[in-house]
Amino acid sequence: MLRHILMKDTLNQLSTVGINSQLDDPSQDSVCYDEAFYGGGGRWGNFSVSPVYHSGRGMLAMQDANLTLTSQQWPGFPYRFSDLDVISAPCAFIWIASLLRAFYLLRIRDDDVGERAVCRKKMLFSSLLAMVTLLDLGLRVLKDGMEPALSQPTGALLAPTLLLVTVLLNTALVRLEGQKGVMTSPVHFWFWFILTVTQAVRFYTVIVAQEYLTCHADFCVFFLKFALIATQFLLHCLSEKPTVQSPQPKKSRDLEAEASVISKLTFMWMGKILALGYKGKLTEDNLSELAETEKSANVMPRLVATWDREVAKARLKNQQYEYQNTNHLNGTRKKTPSDETDIHRENDSLLTANEQAMKEECKAEENGKKCKAKPKHMPSFLLAVVKTFGWEFLFVQLWKLARTVLGMLDPLVFGILLDFVEDKEAPSWRGYAICLVMFASNCLQMILDHRSHFFNHKLAIRIVDSIRTAVFRKALTMDTESRQESTVGQAVNLMSQDADQICHTFTWMSSAMWAVPVRIGVSLVLLYNLLGPAMLNGVAVLVVMIVLNMYVTRRLNDLHKQSMEQKDKRLKNLTEVINGIKVLKMYAWEPSFFDKVNDVRNKELDVMWRRAFWETAMHCYWHVTPYLVSVVVFMSYIYNSDNHYLAPSVAFVALSLINILREAMGCMPHIISCFVKVDIARLLSLKSSVSFKRVTEFLFRSDLDDDISHDSDPGDINVNVKKGSLVAVVGTVGSGKSSLVSACLGEMKRLQGQVKVKGSVAYVAQQAWIQHATLRDNVLFGTDMEQDRYDKCLDACCLRSDLDILPGGDQTEIGEKGINLSGGQKQRVSLARAVYSNADLYLLDDPLSAVDCHVGSHIFNQVIGHQGLLAGKTRVLVTHGVQWLPLVDQVIVMKHGRVSEVGTYDELLSHNGPFAKFLKHHFAHHQENEEDPEVRKLKSAASKDKPGTAEPVKKDTDKAADTKNTSKLVEDEDFKVQDVNIPNALKEMAKNFGYRWVFLGCLLYAAEQCAERTGSIYLSQWTDDQQLANLTSLPPNSDERLALNNHYLILYAGFGVINAVMTLSFKLIQLVRRVVVARMLHSRMLDRVLRAPMSFFDTTPVGRIVNRFSSHLNTVDHELPETLVWMLGCGMGLATKVALVCYTTPAFLLLLVPLVIFLFCIQRYIVPTMRKMDSLASKTMSPIYSFFSETLGGTTTVRAYGAQDRFLREFQCKVDLHETVHFNWGNAG
Template structure:
């Protein structure tokens, strides 16, 4: 359509064909948009759909195809009906569009054909979408119905975010079902949806692992963890930054539109030419539209950077966990578990919280620049005084940031020391209570917590309050200099039309200037935490080529475990622990390794697992390996989950293992059977029961090679015989597997295919049972002393005392006093049969521990909590904090009211103009200075007094309560 197009107006069925004037250039007084622009507005949604659809198609093309487990006839029928109905709908829309065109030609009335598709094709909270989405919806309903019939526990469903359309994503409509459920009940973990595959921990960890590996290969001496995180999760983060910049532009446009609206209102004052009413409507509509779009972009930005923070946290958790599994022995011995826990809790949380800092930093600079441009347009060169103040404040803030970084590093070191000491106290709580050392350890912990850690936090609080008040004063100083220079230089009086937009701009400056202070503080903490994590990730690992691993070989002539002339040590700086080891284990072989305590039996298994440093020789391992540790451990879950250990449940294999490990009677005595909840310390179970559950877990892995580190030492002799016959021995479940058994149970050695005796890390005897007897060596003497034909049913012949008797044989007497003392300790342990019988009796008389659910408070925070915080923070300090907060707001409000009074009287005041300027500026400066002082007092009291006092009280109170808890409390955790 040409610029001199017709002005079309509909009045009933008439069309006015009068020709209007040429379309003029759009101006800010009389808004007039070109007709070509108006006709192209409908292309914007189409363009958005094309762009959004292209991105979604690209994402869908990279996803693996979903293989359905079974074909559902109902699903096929519903899909056919859906596609048929939508085909008919397309035909109907085409007919309506054709009729609509004919109606325009014949000048009939108009009606919207899109109304017919608005409501009948809605599903749940989603709007009308394509057939593929309805297909997923119907499949979801059918699967949900089947799941409800098969299992009444309401299994977790797939996240609707995967199939949400563009409008649902923009309005967060896909969250509506969760909001409705949360309105009707308290949400639990079972109510949450299953995460999308790309947001699951293993995928995020692998993504970060790849970028971290590239950093290590490019700069092995100084890799950058921040750069690796940016490369792994930087895409959505950049989109969030773009959305934030758009939101800043929309936010900045509000004062400009407000200024034009005030000018429009001022035009209706006496003596001025009134502007068209359409201009006021247009400005008001634009202000509403800007506010609406600003809210939408703001929440999209918040959502994306929050998701990025969660992804960073998940990736770092997985990366630290993987690193902790491959730490070298030297690093493990010099690092407490609390140090790693501190990295995974405090340091990762700080990095997650600082994910918004990068966007906020750029956005703050952007938000400072935009008001400066507007101030320059309104105030002229006097606006440059503001820029000078901001630039001069940067060196001071840099100095504060450096000092805070040093204090933050010290504080994290003190926190590591505190957690390390706390772990020692909790792990040795029995000894502490036995010797009444509670007060001594409380003083020791208090010296680290209150004197060092909280002392450093108090200094950090001083710096934080100073930095916060500094930015508050800078904000006031910017406004003060702007008004001062403008008042003295310009002859234009301050009017409300000028003052209120300036106040609006200064309020816009308050957010970025305050954010800069917080960003600097959080960025310093995040950098310190990132350096700590980076230092941990670059520590020395286990030797990767210590063991050569390959696939399982079905060739019976190829050994599954092969050790040739191996010399191993726990650390490269230590002497050789094992030397000259030669060993070959084939499938179906049982190799028994015997020797006194400290001879190297467990070290030999560690060699095969790759836990030691290979100085020379080779270790070849073929197939999957399962390991049963000498000290059994349990997870805080059910007995069944402890055995399955995440593997798929196989009913036949599971029941066979339960019977072979002699757990049938034990589970029968428990009320909940294998669903009984146990803690990591397994207090409801005896040592023998824990050992058998650990052995069952090892068997259920169904590996090719089994490494068994003395699993029979904690059970009775007859139970040991049962385990050996049903599991380990030639006729047991593992008869076709390669087995290496470290044991001192001599009666079982005669059924082994090969015997190995270790002494001081060397193999002194090796061969079959008959060849060992023929050699007349130390092993033959040991067998003769113990007696091969000792009664297997004598419960007084426990395995551990028999091992102690073996150790006390004069043929292998130890030379050091410490080793002799260790033998005495082992001999004085209570017999396993006694422990077993005592625990069996406790199971029959005591109620077994079932599934324990922690008590959780629901609802709002109780008044007593706030009261306790206020009391322990100090009522005087709380009163000062509240008074300073109120004073800060009052002084800030008085500053605005004083500016209003100044601008209202600026045209009335005549005479001595400098005197009036000094008067108004003096009062304005005093009010701003009082606002900054109140902010400093508020931050000082809150950060350095209230927070420190309450933290000290609650920490000491919780520690005292835990320390005074009975032993049963620690055993049940």
């Protein structure tokens, strides 16, 4: 029975194929059967061929293609694909990819992080597909066995066999991924996607050929396989869900890593975050976490290692240069540094250069000074960045290249569409196919554009993280002289504007640097193919504009350097003002320091004012260039063509290419402006400028281990402190006592000799350094809590009674620089931190100077002395209190930076040397300043009443009443995220900008848009002019045709001139008023800050204020005006384009209304999330500035305790938190 069914299907199909031969030979049956369903020659689409197709395939293929493309019914393909053809490509892909995937999976450990629900479904449908494929193979083998004469071709049996083995391999790989905890697999996704597409092509051909009417059994099997393959593809669009036992943290997870491939391509994994933002529940904790590869702890070491190699190379070149100069002067040959020194010495610092290679002696003998000159060879920070992130950058550019190439095909498809419209006999399906191609092309361009943006954004995060952490790391290792050269304002600018500028240049502008010229070049080539030699005149216009731009670029480069210098000075002065705000308010110096900061701001704005004119000229001629090119090209084409006629297919394709040229040209001002700030020409010659140069110079500064000295440094010091002894260091003011302590810490530069310190070190600075943390955290300083030791430290340092008056006890938050503590309290906290550290060596730089005599006596007896907590420890005490000297083991006397005497107290008195003279001087000075006995009595009584609080905290009584139950001094930065009242916001901006200037600017911009759109309308009328199209009424060389062409050309050029004038006027007003508004807003903000009460500075970190005057002010100065202009351009451009479309196609109004409603709903859904993320980005940026500024003030203490790594980790956590917000913000937008 089965044999009769199969033979009937075969005979029915042979009758439908239309072969004009009789079935005399049984071998023809098999040939026709295989051609009919399994893909040999035979029928294809809506026509038939004879069996001689096999012997003349080349000629018939061309005929088939022509028949297929000109068919009025459903289109077919010019070639026929067999079953083996359609599955070979996906099977080859999965076999190759599976080997690499399996090698990767076998190297990771098993980790069950998913429910495996999707995995089980995948394996189930894979098993079903394998059984159906096996059934297909069995039917074919059975059919071949029942009738040997109907022999199957090799491909007909090989295709299901290959698919069966591939499905089994895929099932095994899915199982292995399930064991390893893989949530999604791009290998499987792309395999099933390719297989689904190829099978869809095969399914389409079967449907068009109507083979389902004859080959019922084969079609059923094929349809079942296709359905299972499509189901597998849909399953691989899903990803596994993490279970409760997932090792991922509960608060935040890497949502992007858990997403499926289709979710990554469409950013559907951001839906959860958008929903939280819309509901107002979005915080830092529920954002998608950064991947481990993006975090600064993993990225920064890569850049540091590369930078170290660049520094080593520059150091070696400088050493060779110095040796050559020395040999030239001496006339002798010396051994080169390469013969003696290995550039990869183990003890070299990662972020420093050899001082001998960096600093040279200048001829400044007339001033009696030694100055430093830049080394001959500087390392290139650009090369370090390129070598570190070069491969990631190339990967991003591949996506960008695909997007660019695909975008350049749009004019060609548009030209095909115009040809279809003009061809009245073309089949209708061609129009649908062209529209479908254009839609698919735009969708693919969108996907490629967003993927390139996504990977570029991740690369930007890596670069910014590594630069910021490298700058912070360098700040912890620089010596004192280098820190004096680098102001706080400069360091803040390095971490904010310079790091962002380098990142923006390397990621976004570097892509545009090659993409824009490529688009311009391809557009010109296509224009040449379309218009011929007339395009060369347009190239001449571009060359002239580029030459003009070279001069403008140099001017903008110089002005940007000046602007950055003024920004550094402004932030430096502002930081100093905020740090000394108590003194300023005490003496009412706010107006004078307001003028001091504002003067620097005015200089900065003067530079911005000059930049505005040059930027106006640059924007104007780059905006006008495409219009000028189109006029010149059209004029040349009309005058040089044979018929002197501008056809619509030529004009509008050329105009679409010119619009691409216009868009590329529109990017040129931004590219030039960006590279002005980086100076790419100099970077390529290893002489980095502006941002790269500033970062290079900062990272190239000397570190603590450099061997350079100055005359004011102490010398001839030979001191030996015995273990467990108490040594006092005394001397007059400026004699070098603190310098001796700095030398012990390694903070001083050493020419010869050595400093040996045994064990760990604790340090108490003369000016106590307090962190912005709780009192307990300041004492613990990153160590574990031991309650007994902690209580003893508080009691010994007289801090117990202070806890009673603090609102939260030892959990009270200490303000920045200990602003809510007195001087004595800060010093006692600093001493308690040292005591709790349980170090081997204690360096105490005059710790008792900030406390009164009673508290000082208590601390000396309970902490420093032989009966104190530090008994048995090695203690070096710098002091002016001679009353403690008889109680110490040894006294070191300093004079003029040298050790004059060393010995016990009695020995030094008996010598009658410098120490005895010091005591006489001290006692004489003490008697002159001796207080009245009654005053001394009152002070003594006050000290006895509150022995730990001789200098109580000053608090506002009203504020204390409000916060008496609160221990947190500085509240977290809070931004009110709510719906923006757009009319009020626009009104406020217009008020600052000036109502009349806003009105005039909008009028000029509207005139510019009208001129541009009217020019397009006249171009359309020009090409549609029936008189010009009729070569009979107006011959090609007639004067009437020439006059009419000149008429249209003059009108088109005239609208271009109007557009240029309006653009120049608008940009001039916009840039000039931007400077005026920037001046006004800065003055208002600075005045408000300086007039704020002290409670504001007590509860607001310096970094938060500096953030407002750095990154936020930069936004107001540059980004906000450009954003407003962009909004104005988008609004007016959209309005004019929609008006033109509705005028030409009124039916578009039916689609416009629901489209506007849909877009409005999308806007209402997304904007709350974007607004919240903006506030979170600013909120997480302020702690970075605060922590950086705070650490700069206590680098000596941090290094003394060896806490550099811990502070670096804390800084990396803050940077990663900010970049997490930035990463989610970029994906949501």
